[in-house]
Amino acid sequence: MNSRRKFLQKVTFSAAAIPFLSSFKPLTLQQIDDTPYDGPILRVAIMGLGGYGNIVANAMQSSKKAKLVGLISGTPSKQKEWQAKFDIPEKNCYNYENFDTIKDNPDIDAVYVITPNSLHHDHAIRAAKAGKHVICEKPMALNAKEGQEMIDECKKANVKLLVGYRLHFEPNTLEIIEKRDAGEFGKVLFFQGLSGFRIGDPKQWRLNKELAGGGAMMDIGIYSINGARYMVGEEPIWVTAQETKTDPVKFKEGVDETITFQLGFPSGVIASCLSTYAMNHLDRFLLNGSNGFAELHPATGYGPIKGKTNKGELSHPHVTHQTVQMDEMAGIILEGKEPVVPVDGEEGLKDLKIIDAIYKAVKSGKKESLKL
Amino acid sequence: MNSRRKFLQKVTFSAAAIPFLSSFKPLTLQQIDDTPYDGPILRVAIMGLGGYGNIVANAMQSSKKAKLVGLISGTPSKQKEWQAKFDIPEKNCYNYENFDTIKDNPDIDAVYVITPNSLHHDHAIRAAKAGKHVICEKPMALNAKEGQEMIDECKKANVKLLVGYRLHFEPNTLEIIEKRDAGEFGKVLFFQGLSGFRIGDPKQWRLNKELAGGGAMMDIGIYSINGARYMVGEEPIWVTAQETKTDPVKFKEGVDETITFQLGFPSGVIASCLSTYAMNHLDRFLLNGSNGFAELHPATGYGPIKGKTNKGELSHPHVTHQTVQMDEMAGIILEGKEPVVPVDGEEGLKDLKIIDAIYKAVKSGKKESLKL
Numbered sequence: 001m002n003s004r005r006k007f008l009q010k011v012t013f014s015a016a017a018i019p020f021l022s023s024f025k026p027l028t029l030q031q032i033d034d035t036p037y038d039g040p041i042l043r044v045a046i047m048g049l050g051g052y053g054n055i056v057a058n059a060m061q062s063s064k065k066a067k068l069v070g071l072i073s074g075t076p077s078k079q080k081e082w083q084a085k086f087d088i089p090e091k092n093c094y095n096y097e098n099f100d101t102i103k104d105n106p107d108i109d110a111v112y113v114i115t116p117n118s119l120h121h122d123h124a125i126r127a128a129k130a131g132k133h134v135i136c137e138k139p140m141a142l143n144a145k146e147g148q149e150m151i152d153e154c155k156k157a158n159v160k161l162l163v164g165y166r167l168h169f170e171p172n173t174l175e176i177i178e179k180r181d182a183g184e185f186g187k188v189l190f191f192q193g194l195s196g197f198r199i200g201d202p203k204q205w206r207l208n209k210e211l212a213g214g215g216a217m218m219d220i221g222i223y224s225i226n227g228a229r230y231m232v233g234e235e236p237i238w239v240t241a242q243e244t245k246t247d248p249v250k251f252k253e254g255v256d257e258t259i260t261f262q263l264g265f266p267s268g269v270i271a272s273c274l275s276t277y278a279m280n281h282l283d284r285f286l287l288n289g290s291n292g293f294a295e296l297h298p299a300t301g302y303g304p305i306k307g308k309t310n311k312g313e314l315s316h317p318h319v320t321h322q323t324v325q326m327d328e329m330a331g332i333i334l335e336g337k338e339p340v341v342p343v344d345g346e347e348g349l350k351d352l353k354i355i356d357a358i359y360k361a362v363k364s365g366k367k368e369s370l371k372l
Numbered sequence: 373m374n375s376r377r378k379f380l381q382k383v384t385f386s387a388a389a390i391p392f393l394s395s396f397k398p399l400t401l402q403q404i405d406d407t408p409y410d411g412p413i414l415r416v417a418i419m420g421l422g423g424y425g426n427i428v429a430n431a432m433q434s435s436k437k438a439k440l441v442g443l444i445s446g447t448p449s450k451q452k453e454w455q456a457k458f459d460i461p462e463k464n465c466y467n468y469e470n471f472d473t474i475k476d477n478p479d480i481d482a483v484y485v486i487t488p489n490s491l492h493h494d495h496a497i498r499a500a501k502a503g504k505h506v507i508c509e510k511p512m513a514l515n516a517k518e519g520q521e522m523i524d525e526c527k528k529a530n531v532k533l534l535v536g537y538r539l540h541f542e543p544n545t546l547e548i549i550e551k552r553d554a555g556e557f558g559k560v561l562f563f564q565g566l567s568g569f570r571i572g573d574p575k576q577w578r579l580n581k582e583l584a585g586g587g588a589m590m591d592i593g594i595y596s597i598n599g600a601r602y603m604v605g606e607e608p609i610w611v612t613a614q615e616t617k618t619d620p621v622k623f624k625e626g627v628d629e630t631i632t633f634q635l636g637f638p639s640g641v642i643a644s645c646l647s648t649y650a651m652n653h654l655d656r657f658l659l660n661g662s663n664g665f666a667e668l669h670p671a672t673g674y675g676p677i678k679g680k681t682n683k684g685e686l687s688h689p690h691v692t693h694q695t696v697q698m699d700e701m702a703g704i705i706l707e708g709k710e711p712v713v714p715v716d717g718e719e720g721l722k723d724l725k726i727i728d729a730i731y732k733a734v735k736s737g738k739k740e741s742l743k744l
Contacts, residue, residue, distance in 0.1 A: 189618065189630065189651050194564070198662065242612055242739070246561065246640040258561065260644045262632050268618040272632045272644050279561050281665040281682060290570065293653040310653060365739045367614070 037064040042330035044135070045070025045092065045108045047099075047123055048115035049078050052137065055302070056112060056164075057086055059322030065330035070108045072099050103130035110135055110333060112164075116211040117218055121146040128157040133333050137164045139222050139355065140348030142213035147352040151345040160333050163348035165226060166325040167300055168341040171316040172307030173230070176287065176294040177340060179309065180233060186291025188269055191232050193224030194284045195300065196258075196276030202250050207277075215256035217355055221275025223300040224285075225354050228263050228271035230341045231287045231294075235372040236263035236271070239354060241361040246278060261358050264367075409436040414702035416507070417442030417464065417480045419471075419495055420487035421450050424509065427674070428484060429458055431694030437702035442480045444471050475502035482507055482705060484536075488583040489590055493518040500529040505705050509536045511594050511727065512720030514585035519724040523717040532705050535720035537598060538697040539672055540713040543688040544679030545602070548659065548666040549712060551681065552605060558663025560641055563604050565596030566656045567672065568630075568648030574622050579649075587628035589727055593647025595672040596657075597726050600635050600643035602713045603659045603666075607744040608635035608643070611726060613733040618650060633730050636739075 044066055046053050060068045070092035073079040079093055094102055102108060110133035113123045121141045124134045134154055140163045141147045154161035167173050180188060196216060205211040206219055229235060241261035251257040257278050263271040274282065285299035292310040299305065302321060307314035331337035341347075350372045361368040416438055418425050432440045442464035445451040451465055466474055474480060482505035485495045493513045496506045506526055512535045513519045526533035539545050552560060568588060577583040578591055601607060613633035623629040629650050635643040646654065657671035664682040671677065674693060679686035703709035713719075722744045733740040 187618065190646060190648070192564075192566070192646075194658075240612060240614055240737075242634050242636065242642060244636065244640045244642050246559065258640075258642065260634050260642050262614050262634075264614065264616065268616045268630075270614060270616050270630065270632050270646075272646060274562060274564075274642075274644060276562070278662065279660045281660055286566075288651045288653055290651065365612075367737045 039065065040330075040334045042066040042133075042326075042334055043069040043107060043109045044112050044326070045072055045094075045102070045110070045132075046112045046114060047072035047127070048113065048119075049073045049075065049082055050114065053112075053114040056114060056322050056326070057082070059320045060326050061086075062320060062323045063326040063330070065334070066326035070094070070102075070105070070111075072096070072102075072111070100126060100130055102127070102132060109133055110160075113137060114164075116205045117213045118142055118211050121150055124150045124161065125153045128154045128159050128161070131157060131159065133160045133162075135162045135164060135329060136348070138226075138348065138351070139213070139218050140345065140352060142218075142352075144349060144352040144356050147345070147349040151349060154345060161345035162329055162332065162343050163345065164325065165341070165343045165347065166321040167223075167227070167305075168230065168339055168343050169324045169328045170305055170321060171319070172296060172305045172314050174340055175314055175316070176296070176307060176309070177230065177233070179294065180231075180287065180289075184292055184309070184311075185287065185289030185294060188232055188267070188287060188289045190269065190286075190288040191228050191263075191271040191273075192284070192286040192288075193227045193231075193271065193273040193299070194282040195220045195222075195224040195227075196274060196279050196282045198280050199250075199277040207250065207252075207255055209252065209254040212255070214254065214355070214359070215251055216277040217256050217259055217275045217358060220277070221256075221259060221261075221273070221358075222351055222355065224271075224273035224275060225263075225351050225358075227285050227299060228273060229350065231285060232265055232269050232271060234265040234267060234269065235350065236265050236354065236370050238264040238367050238369050239357045239361050240367050241358045243362045251277065256359075256362075259358065259362060261361070263354070263370075411437065412702075412706045414438040414505075414698075414706055415441040415479060415481045416484050416698070417444055417466075417474070417482070417504075418484050418486060419444035419499070420485065420491075421445045421447065421454055422486065425484075425486040428486060428694050428698070429454070431692045432698050433458075434692065434695045435698040435702070437706070438698035442466070442474075442477070442483075444468070444474075444483070472498060472502055474499070474504060481505055482532075485509060486536075488577045489585045490514055490583050493522055496522045496533065497525045500526045500531050500533070503529060503531065505532045505534075507534045507536060507701060508720070510598075510720065510723070511585070511590050512717065512724060514590075514724075516721060516724040516728050519717070519721040523721060526717060533717035534701050534704065534715050535717065536697065537713070537715045537719065538693040539595075539599070539677075540602065540711055540715050541696045541700045542677055542693060543691070544668060544677045544686050546712055547686055547688070548668070548679060548681070549602065549605070551666065552603075552659065552661075556664055556681070556683075557659065557661030557666060560604055560639070560659065560661045562641065562658075562660040563600050563643040563645075564656070564658040564660075565599045565603075565643065565645040565671070566654040567592045567594075567596040567599075568646060568651050568654045570652050571622075571649040579622065579624075579627055581624065581626040584627070586626065586727070586731070587623055588649040589628050589631055589647045589730060592649070593628075593631060593633075593645070593730075594723055594727065596643075596645035596647060597635075597723050597730075599657050599671065600645060601722065603657060604637055604641050604643060606637040606639060606641065607722065608637050608726065608742050610636040610739050610741050611729045611733050612739050613730045615734045623649065628731075628734075631730065631734060633733070635726070635742075
């Protein structure tokens with residue numbers, strides 16, 4: 001195997017490439033280099049063969065440590081297509097009726113739940129009960145109560161529960177976190193997160209309260225919530241929120257279109273955020289301190305993330321986020337690696353507690369306190 | 373007079389220069405061209421010879437339609453210095469004791485009040501009662517009650533009352549307003565204003581509640597308030613606000629360090645803003661609509677304003693804001709010109725009503741309604 005060429009095709013990190021980038025050495029990406037890998041492989045089944053499942057499946061083809069080996073779907077024709085495309089044996093394919101028998105399949109280690117939000121809770125718990133590690137897309141569940149149940153069930157089943165926070169492995173993001181911890185921005189004082197896009201097809205599940213559990217906040221606003229936490233490096237203690245809806249036909253009762261929210265942190269940092277399904281041209285993070293600032297723009301999209309500080313632009317080559325995520329998650333599950341920013345169930349639960357409080361604050365019009 | 377050279381030195385707008393800039397023709401800047409001016413001149417006395425008074429005085433040297441002719445100061449030595457520098461006759465110089473006799477001076481048309489905030493109300497009313505037009509720095513006063521009294525007294529005295537909103541004449545700002553009105557950004561949905569700087573000397577009047585009437589909000593937060601209104605093009609109907617103070621020694625009781633606030637507009641637009649005396653690297657406006665966006669960054673500083681939309685960067689040469697402001701204000705006072713964005717007392721009063729409501733919302737923790 002020409003591992004060097006493979007490296008270049010993947011445009012991932014390598015020890016050789018780092019000198020050309022910046023002085024930052026991404027702590028969590030050490031393993032993504034061009035040396036052949038002969039360690040343990042995480043064998044993953046994807047549950048839910050939709051658009052994002054497809055992105056993850058494709059990205060996993062370039063992963064060294066995680067391999068797509070199984071499929072769970074309610075649509076036989078789609079499953080056939082994926083089987084052919086990803087070379088998945090029939091014995092590793094399940095539907096939602098026979099899925100629980102996956103417990104008898106020794107060739108699958110983990111299930112990646114990429115179904116609509118309202119199904120995460122049940123699907124994750126079924127996977128755990130079948131003895132499989134669980135990776136669950138964000139939002140981890142519809143609310144904190146569900147999230148806590150998932151954590152409890154995974155513990156009981158002695159399996160790991162991870163949430164698909166791909167940006168916790170993103171090099172621009174990690175460099176900013178490292179600089180923040182080194183005091184380069186001085187005392188952190190303010191975070192701004194603008195997350196949103198103009199959503200299309202009004203019939204998609206993301207606009208169905210039953211399936212999505214809410215609107216933009218569940219899907220895209222959560223990036224600003226999670227981002228506020230990892231960028232500030234503290235846990236918020238209160239939240240205020242304001243909702244506006246300019247298109248009540250498209251965004252029905254319980255499906256939020258646009259919410260601005262603010263998070264207060266113990267040190268006095270305030271985060272000011274926007275979550276919306278009504279606008280493009282967002283995806284901006286700004287962290288401001290007494291001595292400097294950091295910007296990410298785009299901050300969370302799948303394409304290249306662009307980072308900048310008061311000292312200039314950061315320069316990391318684009319890596320397919322989901323490839324890095326799957327490599328890193330394999331390391332966490334199989335080797336007990338500790339990521340810089342957690343991706344476990346407790347991490348997902350904190351975001352759900354904040355979402356619960358945001359929806360509460362929208363209704364109460366008051367500052368709601370948070371206990372994470 | 374080589375008016376052409378004078379024009380180039382001033383780097384202001386001219387019919388000849390416009391083709392090199394953009395297709396936008398600034399409506400309010402027509403008179404700032406290179407043709408000799410022989411119309412009426414607004415003869416101005418500056419009250420308050422501090423740092424900003426000095427900026428205005430210097431800028432007025434390049435104004436065609438406004439001329440610095442008088443001084444009002446409590447510091448004789450400073451007044452002497454200014455008299456020499458700006459060639460001001462003794463008969464046009466006043467102190468705060470004899471100032472009211474300015475009513476008998478036919479050589480002064482207007483008084484530009486550039487004293488600390490808490491003095492604006494009394495100083496403006498005294499100038500009005502002396503029969504002089506009033507230009508007052510922002511914030512116009514400490515609160516809406518004072519602002520209303522100033523408006524009433526100026527009306528009674530039959531003099532004009534203008535507020536020093538220099539950005540209402542700034543070409544990048546005006547181009548964005550024109551594009552917004554032409555629908556280029558689609559339906560306007562969101563405005564973000566980040567206004568602040570890290571304030572130095574803790575003994576300055578801006579940090580003295582008695583003189584400043586508050587903290588960052590009165591001085592710099594007002595830019596985001598006013599900016600939200602002219603960028604969105606509507607008047608807000610509610611406000612929420614959150615305060616944080618990381619340095620209670622420097623920022624005493626009643627002197628706000630950092631406040632985030634949100635404004636709701638009738639159409640559903642939300643503005644999310646930051647006002648702070650604790651951070652640099654701000655001064656950013658973002659207007660986001662369903663089809664595009666506009667950014668100003670810097671948005672309000674004295675130096676070049678930089679504008680950008682989803683279609684690219686705007687390109688206007690820098691003009692000294694205060695020079696343009698004084699030319700335009702002379703046009704308003706002497707010729708009844710109508711600016712695109714008002715700069716009258718009613719405009720200033722609206723900002724004061726919002727400031728009152730922000731301070732109220734900080735205390736109540738609730739959404740406060742606004743009636744502008």
